[in-house]
Amino acid sequence: MRYEFWIAWRYFLSKRRTRFISLVSVISVLGIAVGVTALLVTLAVMSGFDTELKEKIVGVNPHLIIEKDYGVPHYLPLMEKIKTLPGVSGVSPFINGQVMLIQRQNVFSLVVRGIEPELELGVTKLEKYLKEGSFKIGKREIIIGNVLAERLGLRLGETIQVISPFDGQSYNFKISGIFHSGMYEYDANLSLIHLKDAQEIFGLEGFVSGLGLRIEEVDSASKVRKNIIENIGPDYLVLTWMDLNKNLFSALKLEKTVMFIILTLIIVVAAFNIASTLIMLVMEKTKDIGILKAIGVSNRSIKLIFSYEGMIIGIGGTVLGLIGGIFLTYLLKNYQFIKLPSDIYYIERIPVRIEKIDFFLVIFFSLLLSYLATLHPAKKAAQLEPVEALRYE
Numbered sequence: 001m002r003y004e005f006w007i008a009w010r011y012f013l014s015k016r017r018t019r020f021i022s023l024v025s026v027i028s029v030l031g032i033a034v035g036v037t038a039l040l041v042t043l044a045v046m047s048g049f050d051t052e053l054k055e056k057i058v059g060v061n062p063h064l065i066i067e068k069d070y071g072v073p074h075y076l077p078l079m080e081k082i083k084t085l086p087g088v089s090g091v092s093p094f095i096n097g098q099v100m101l102i103q104r105q106n107v108f109s110l111v112v113r114g115i116e117p118e119l120e121l122g123v124t125k126l127e128k129y130l131k132e133g134s135f136k137i138g139k140r141e142i143i144i145g146n147v148l149a150e151r152l153g154l155r156l157g158e159t160i161q162v163i164s165p166f167d168g169q170s171y172n173f174k175i176s177g178i179f180h181s182g183m184y185e186y187d188a189n190l191s192l193i194h195l196k197d198a199q200e201i202f203g204l205e206g207f208v209s210g211l212g213l214r215i216e217e218v219d220s221a222s223k224v225r226k227n228i229i230e231n232i233g234p235d236y237l238v239l240t241w242m243d244l245n246k247n248l249f250s251a252l253k254l255e256k257t258v259m260f261i262i263l264t265l266i267i268v269v270a271a272f273n274i275a276s277t278l279i280m281l282v283m284e285k286t287k288d289i290g291i292l293k294a295i296g297v298s299n300r301s302i303k304l305i306f307s308y309e310g311m312i313i314g315i316g317g318t319v320l321g322l323i324g325g326i327f328l329t330y331l332l333k334n335y336q337f338i339k340l341p342s343d344i345y346y347i348e349r350i351p352v353r354i355e356k357i358d359f360f361l362v363i364f365f366s367l368l369l370s371y372l373a374t375l376h377p378a379k380k381a382a383q384l385e386p387v388e389a390l391r392y393e
Helices: 003-013 019-060 075-083 146-152 184-189 195-201 218-232 246-284 286-294 299-335 356-383 386-390
Strands: 064-073 088-103 106-115 130-133 141-145 159-163 170-179 190-194 207-215 237-240
Touching: 003 299, 019 246, 019 299, 019 356, 064 075, 064 218, 075 088, 075 207, 075 218, 088 195, 106 184, 106 195, 141 146, 141 184, 146 170, 146 184, 170 190, 170 195, 184 190, 190 195, 195 207, 207 218, 218 237, 246 299, 246 356, 299 356
Parallel strands: 106 190, 141 170
Antiparallel strands: 064 207, 064 237, 088 106, 088 159, 088 207, 130 170, 141 190, 159 170
């Protein structure tokens, strides 16, 4: 052990004549700990939101969609061509549209998605979200979200009436399934019917709104998109799940960055406390510094003593903060004692995910700020002359 560290450790543990300095040291440790804990928990929650929303979105929707103005005709040959492209694991046609739902003399707007159930299994995870009923959608059958079912008091096997926006004709559908995705927007507004029924309701005989694709690597969507455009030509619009939700994920990324900057200020304040603690410690230990320099201790060693002293405070606070952050994220992840209004936050619970890069960034900035806070006091201590330090002793 270097003697500079040994002296710094003795200073940290020793009972000081000025209790106020000890109190400020404790406050500095706690300040670093609170800042690190707050940063870890906040970044874990933000990363959790990002991951949870991503999983929900790509679970209910395809990874990529191919559309064309006024619908896609002759879609079967196009599907066969796309299936052969590298990276594509599933293709399914769909029709999206809005209808008017009439229930107990009340009228509601409802998003309808027409699908081929067998093909849809290879593109989305909608079957896994099914709470009741079957995913084998037959003629004049419909699957609705659990929020819509609870709101309107609908049950499996009941019949609902929808009005076509194409010709105003009324159609009766039997509820064959109820799904729960965990995202309020989908559970309250989305419904599934067979593709042939959707073609009839929206007047798209022989057409579909587009093709939904599932790819092997969800994060390589942009690369696959480029390859698809090269093979099918520029007449089609190809969009990835990131393109369709660009504003949402951009906002989450910006919010995470802003929160990191704001909460880092807590550690900055604690770093100022470290600096003030060391300045007062230098004043208290003026005699000791004079004696050390009189017996030949170099300026560099004096700097190291007080730098080590500050880093002990910084490391202690960082370790306590890590323990506190990991403990709180564990509680949030396993006990879910905080519920969210799903109609506002899209999801029903606080998701938590600790990213390794966030973990190391918090540790790095905490220790860096702690070190920077030691530079000025340590420099001042090293500049003391032995004669001046011992003049009044």
